[in-house]
Amino acid sequence: MRLMTALTILAAGGAAFLGPLAPLAAGTERNGVLESGEAGFRHWSDPSLVFDLAAADADFSDDIFPGSGIPVAGNTGGIRNADIRWWRAYTGRGFTGAALCVTPNSSWAPPPGLRRNILAAHPASTC
Numbered sequence: 710m711r712l713m714t715a716l717t718i719l720a721a722g723g724a725a726f727l728g729p730l731a732p733l734a735a736g737t738e739r740n741g742v743l744e745s746g747e748a749g750f751r752h753w754s755d756p757s758l759v760f761d762l763a764a765a766d767a768d769f770s771d772d773i774f775p776g777s778g779i780p781v782a783g784n785t786g787g788i789r790n791a792d793i794r795w796w797r798a799y800t801g802r803g804f805t806g807a808a809l810c811v812t813p814n815s816s817w818a819p820p821p822g823l824r825r826n827i828l829a830a831h832p833a834s835t836c
């Protein structure tokens with residue numbers, strides 16, 4: 710019985726160690742509220758609009774700012790990372806084009822040439 714308990718604990722510990730990179734605490738993504746474990750992409754002119762992600766999205770073309778009906782593609786502004794992971798954002802669909810990196814628990818304001826041009830993003834262990 711003692712051996713079984715030890716093996717069970719070891720197996721559980723091993724599974725946790727080998728598991729995918731996950732946020733510490735994920736909120737509800739795409740609800741328009743930036744929560745712990747998410748990256749938030751703000752509308753370029755209306756900071757009350759937030760497209761909040763907890764997982765990768767390879768194409769923003771079919772996404773809207775929650776509650777607004779406004780497309781995310783072509784309207785992104787700054788990024789706020791409320792995650793313990795790094796986030797990479799891209800100017801091209803499918804994680805192509807220029808890549809931008811936002812460190813954990815930080816913000817990034819795009820230069821004019823990149824404003825409104827983010828089309829994909831994913832969490833990362835580093836940049």
Ligand SMILES: [Ca+2]
Binds near residue numbers: 740742747
């Ligand atoms: Ca959220």
